[in-house]
Amino acid sequence: MAEETSEENQEPLMMRDFQGDYLDVASIPFLAKILDKQGDKMIFFADKVLKFTSTGKMKKRILLVTDSAVYMVDPDMGTIKRRISLAAVEKVSLSELSDNFCAIIIPTEYDILLASTRKTEIVNxxxxxxxxxSNFELEVYISNSFEYNAAADVVKEIIFEEVEGGVKTKFLRK
Structure with a gap:
Protein backbone atom coordinates (compact mmCIF):
# COMPACT_ATOMS: atom_id res chain seq x y z
CA MET A 1 0.00 0.00 0.00
CA ALA A 2 1.38 3.40 -0.95
CA GLU A 3 2.05 5.81 1.90
CA GLU A 4 -0.07 8.93 1.71
CA THR A 5 1.03 12.32 2.93
CA SER A 6 -1.39 15.13 3.20
CA GLU A 7 -0.15 18.68 2.94
CA GLU A 8 -3.15 19.70 5.03
CA ASN A 9 -1.66 17.92 8.04
CA GLN A 10 1.65 19.73 7.80
CA GLU A 11 1.62 23.00 9.68
CA PRO A 12 3.50 25.80 7.92
CA LEU A 13 6.73 26.82 9.65
CA MET A 14 5.52 30.29 10.54
CA MET A 15 1.90 29.44 11.44
CA ARG A 16 2.31 27.58 14.75
CA ASP A 17 0.78 28.72 18.02
CA PHE A 18 3.36 30.25 20.31
CA GLN A 19 3.50 31.19 23.97
CA GLY A 20 5.63 34.31 23.52
CA ASP A 21 6.61 35.27 27.07
CA TYR A 22 8.53 32.28 28.46
CA LEU A 23 9.89 34.27 31.40
CA ASP A 24 6.69 35.85 32.77
CA VAL A 25 8.29 39.29 32.44
CA ALA A 26 5.72 40.94 34.74
CA SER A 27 7.00 38.78 37.62
CA ILE A 28 10.66 39.82 37.13
CA PRO A 29 11.00 43.29 38.68
CA PHE A 30 14.07 44.49 36.72
CA LEU A 31 12.51 43.49 33.36
CA ALA A 32 9.13 45.03 34.21
CA LYS A 33 10.92 48.22 35.27
CA ILE A 34 12.92 48.39 32.01
CA LEU A 35 9.80 48.04 29.87
CA ASP A 36 7.81 50.48 31.98
CA LYS A 37 10.59 53.07 31.79
CA GLN A 38 10.88 52.66 28.00
CA GLY A 39 7.08 52.86 27.55
CA ASP A 40 6.60 49.45 25.96
CA LYS A 41 3.00 48.22 26.14
CA MET A 42 3.06 44.73 24.67
CA ILE A 43 5.48 41.79 24.91
CA PHE A 44 5.61 39.58 21.82
CA PHE A 45 8.52 37.41 22.95
CA ALA A 46 10.71 36.95 26.03
CA ASP A 47 13.22 34.15 26.60
CA LYS A 48 16.83 33.39 27.38
CA VAL A 49 19.10 33.07 24.33
CA LEU A 50 22.78 32.88 23.47
CA LYS A 51 24.16 35.93 21.67
CA PHE A 52 27.37 35.71 19.66
CA THR A 53 29.90 38.52 19.96
CA SER A 54 31.97 39.76 17.02
CA THR A 55 34.83 37.54 18.22
CA GLY A 56 32.59 34.47 18.34
CA LYS A 57 32.14 34.26 22.12
CA MET A 58 28.71 33.31 23.44
CA LYS A 59 26.95 35.45 26.03
CA LYS A 60 23.76 34.63 27.89
CA ARG A 61 21.11 37.24 27.21
CA ILE A 62 17.40 37.78 27.60
CA LEU A 63 15.77 38.60 24.28
CA LEU A 64 12.70 40.78 24.54
CA VAL A 65 10.59 41.69 21.53
CA THR A 66 8.00 44.35 22.31
CA ASP A 67 5.65 46.60 20.40
CA SER A 68 8.44 49.14 19.92
CA ALA A 69 11.86 47.50 20.26
CA VAL A 70 14.14 44.49 20.47
CA TYR A 71 16.11 44.30 23.71
CA MET A 72 19.18 42.33 24.66
CA VAL A 73 19.34 42.25 28.46
CA ASP A 74 22.14 40.89 30.64
CA PRO A 75 20.35 38.42 32.95
CA ASP A 76 23.09 38.55 35.60
CA MET A 77 23.35 42.34 35.83
CA GLY A 78 19.72 43.11 35.03
CA THR A 79 20.74 45.81 32.56
CA ILE A 80 19.91 46.61 28.96
CA LYS A 81 22.90 45.78 26.78
CA ARG A 82 21.17 46.88 23.60
CA ARG A 83 17.85 48.38 22.52
CA ILE A 84 16.98 48.42 18.83
CA SER A 85 13.88 50.15 17.57
CA LEU A 86 11.62 47.75 15.62
CA ALA A 87 11.72 50.27 12.78
CA ALA A 88 15.51 49.74 12.49
CA VAL A 89 15.17 45.98 11.92
CA GLU A 90 15.27 45.24 8.19
CA LYS A 91 15.18 41.46 8.09
CA VAL A 92 15.80 38.20 9.89
CA SER A 93 18.07 35.53 8.43
CA LEU A 94 17.98 31.84 9.31
CA SER A 95 18.73 28.47 7.82
CA GLU A 96 16.31 25.75 6.80
CA LEU A 97 17.96 23.31 9.21
CA SER A 98 17.53 22.55 12.92
CA ASP A 99 20.53 24.58 14.01
CA ASN A 100 18.95 27.14 16.39
CA PHE A 101 20.71 30.14 14.76
CA CYS A 102 19.08 33.32 13.52
CA ALA A 103 20.38 36.79 12.75
CA ILE A 104 18.49 40.01 13.28
CA ILE A 105 19.70 42.37 10.55
CA ILE A 106 19.93 46.07 11.45
CA PRO A 107 21.43 48.08 8.54
CA THR A 108 22.11 51.21 10.61
CA GLU A 109 24.07 49.26 13.26
CA TYR A 110 25.73 45.88 13.67
CA ASP A 111 23.53 42.78 13.54
CA ILE A 112 22.57 40.31 16.26
CA LEU A 113 23.42 36.64 15.81
CA LEU A 114 21.76 34.46 18.37
CA ALA A 115 21.00 30.84 19.13
CA SER A 116 17.72 29.60 20.57
CA THR A 117 15.72 26.42 20.37
CA ARG A 118 12.82 28.79 19.65
CA LYS A 119 14.30 30.41 16.52
CA THR A 120 11.08 29.85 14.54
CA GLU A 121 9.05 31.61 17.21
CA ILE A 122 11.53 34.49 17.44
CA VAL A 123 11.20 35.06 13.68
CA ASN A 124 7.42 34.76 13.87
CA SER A 134 3.83 49.58 11.40
CA ASN A 135 2.96 48.95 7.79
CA PHE A 136 6.37 47.39 7.28
CA GLU A 137 6.62 43.73 6.30
CA LEU A 138 9.78 42.29 7.83
CA GLU A 139 11.81 40.31 5.31
CA VAL A 140 12.56 36.73 6.33
CA TYR A 141 15.61 35.35 4.52
CA ILE A 142 15.92 31.56 4.66
CA SER A 143 19.14 30.08 3.31
CA ASN A 144 21.80 27.65 4.45
CA SER A 145 24.34 30.46 4.28
CA PHE A 146 24.04 34.16 4.98
CA GLU A 147 26.17 37.15 5.88
CA TYR A 148 25.79 39.38 8.90
CA ASN A 149 27.66 42.36 10.33
CA ALA A 150 29.23 41.01 13.52
CA ALA A 151 30.54 44.52 14.28
CA ALA A 152 30.71 47.86 12.50
CA ASP A 153 33.75 46.72 10.52
CA VAL A 154 33.41 42.90 10.70
CA VAL A 155 31.32 40.96 8.18
CA LYS A 156 30.96 37.22 8.70
CA GLU A 157 29.33 34.48 6.70
CA ILE A 158 27.69 31.57 8.47
CA ILE A 159 27.27 28.31 6.55
CA PHE A 160 25.06 25.44 7.66
CA GLU A 161 25.49 21.93 6.37
CA GLU A 162 23.45 18.88 7.23
CA VAL A 163 25.70 16.05 8.38
CA GLU A 164 24.98 12.66 9.87
CA GLY A 165 23.63 13.22 13.36
CA GLY A 166 23.08 16.97 13.10
CA VAL A 167 24.14 20.23 11.54
CA LYS A 168 27.68 21.50 10.94
CA THR A 169 28.08 25.26 11.31
CA LYS A 170 31.00 27.24 9.84
CA PHE A 171 31.84 30.89 10.42
CA LEU A 172 33.89 32.72 7.81
CA ARG A 173 35.22 36.25 8.15
CA LYS A 174 34.66 38.23 4.94
Missing part, protein backbone atom coordinates in the same frame (compact mmCIF):
# COMPACT_ATOMS: atom_id res chain seq x y z
CA UNK A 125 7.12 37.19 16.77
CA UNK A 126 9.47 39.75 15.20
CA UNK A 127 7.40 39.58 12.02
CA UNK A 128 4.17 39.92 14.00
CA UNK A 129 5.49 42.81 16.11
CA UNK A 130 6.64 44.69 13.01
CA UNK A 131 3.35 44.10 11.19
CA UNK A 132 1.29 45.11 14.24
CA UNK A 133 3.14 48.34 14.94
Missing amino acids: MLTEATKTT
